[in-house]
Amino acid sequence: MLTQFLYVAAQTGINSFFINYVTEQMPGFSNEKAAYLLSLGFVFFMVGRFSGSFLMTWFRPNQMLALYAIINVFAMYL
Secondary structure (H helix, E strand, O other), rough: OOHHHHHHHHHHHHHHHHHHHHHHHHOOOOHHHHHHHHHHHHHHHHHHHHHHHHOOOOOHHHHHHHHHHHHHHHHHOO
């Protein structure tokens, strides 16, 4: 339960500062465009949740965790 609390707190903190971060790091982005980018991130997060739940009907949880970890490592290099 503590882990879930800390996860939600971290996610809320990141989402709270996202628009300010984007507008400072990318001068061409307005607050409105940054908000749309955050909304797009939420959509991808939702799709990931549903697709992960769907794929767990065929794969064990540890296999799914390893797959998502590998995908995230490659995503860091993009």
